[in-house]
Amino acid sequence: MTFELGDNQYGKAETRLVRVDRGGERHRVTDLNVTTTLAGDLTATHLTGDNAGVLPTDTQKNTVYAFARDGVGEIEAFALRLAKHFVDRNAQIHRARVKVEQYGWEPIPATGHSFSRAAGTRTASVTYDGTTAWVVSGVQDLTVMNTTGSEFHGFPRDRYTTLQETSDRILATAVTAHWRHSGSGRVDWGPSFTGARDRLLTAFAATYSLSLQQTLYSMGQHVLSGDEGLAEVRLSLPNKHHFLVDLEPFGLDNPNEVYFAADRPYGLIEGTVKRSEAPDPGLAWW
Structure with a gap:
């Protein structure tokens, strides 16, 4: 041996x-x-x-x-x-x-x-x-929330499914995003970072979301579309669940106003958005 x-x-x-x-x-x-x-x-x-x-x-x-x-x-x-x-x-x-x-x-x-x-x-x-140098910029623990403008329905159901479909929910996450620079030309690092972060926030706020996956892709597209020097972006979005509290036992209604913010478990949505023509550097760059 x-x-x-x-x-x-x-x-x-x-x-x-x-x-x-x-x-x-x-x-x-x-x-x-x-x-x-x-x-x-x-x-x-x-x-x-x-x-x-x-x-x-x-x-x-x-x-x-x-x-x-x-x-x-x-x-x-x-x-x-x-x-x-x-x-x-x-x-x-x-x-x-x-x-x-x-x-x-x-x-x-x-x-x-x-x-x-x-x-x-x-x-x-x-x-x-x-x-060769590969440079990756990013942000982590950037916590964001939309109090409306998010739905989740049409998913498959089996004997273990208890989640109810919703057409109006809170969507919250703590964004971790890393974007790889293509390596062509000099980069003004400060404005490049600020612009990418601002586009992340703009996309999160502006996207009417039918799933957190849809929001992830929109955020990735916005980051790349605003800077030709970026090749791809990887995002990790934990779904910070907010569940309506049942107030009926107290004789009260709850018109989407009182929520329980769950700590765990949570959904974790991850994905990469890249330019179709971007070369693969052949390394785990994130």
Whole structure:
């Protein structure tokens, strides 16, 4: 019986970084969670414990902090800097992936140094192999709700089906979306992200929904249609169910006003919308 080493990688997960830019009367806060992952010629450390090619994960963490000293900027650009550094400076590393979560802070107008946490988390993921870089932007935990304009009916029924059809329901979800840039031309990362997020919200609000799947596809179409530099978008939409409360035992009616917001279980709708001509990068980019 013989064995061989398969795909492998290693890195430093969830390096927390907060940078405060103090120039001017109003401070700016950049709050990040950075994960670095490296892959390459690492057979020796797995088979014999020879660590000559293993850049310590502690070094990866320190590199994140050191690079932040010069400024972070847009998280896609920051991730690109890190990924290229790890591959270009270490011959044994053939691929780096850097994932960044950015927690937004909005200024409180009373002072120049007070903030409140913003809704949703901006994300970026960069994969670099020494020649090509794939950049994915996104957002997660962006919670949205339509109080009407949603139906759900016409589904198959069997002996276990108890769900009633509805022509008017609350539709709520916490959006996680990742969109891949095509890689052609320079990107102004900030406006690109803001535009994609705004189109997500516009599509959610404007789509008269007969299913959350229909809403997902509409959101994906809107993200791509507004930016020719985007190749595809992957969405994950948990259905945050709101059920009408039966008030009849108390002698009361309930004209679609009082709901129970269920925590779990929940439906989970996922899908990818892509341009028909978009090339497949051949990697699990999300």
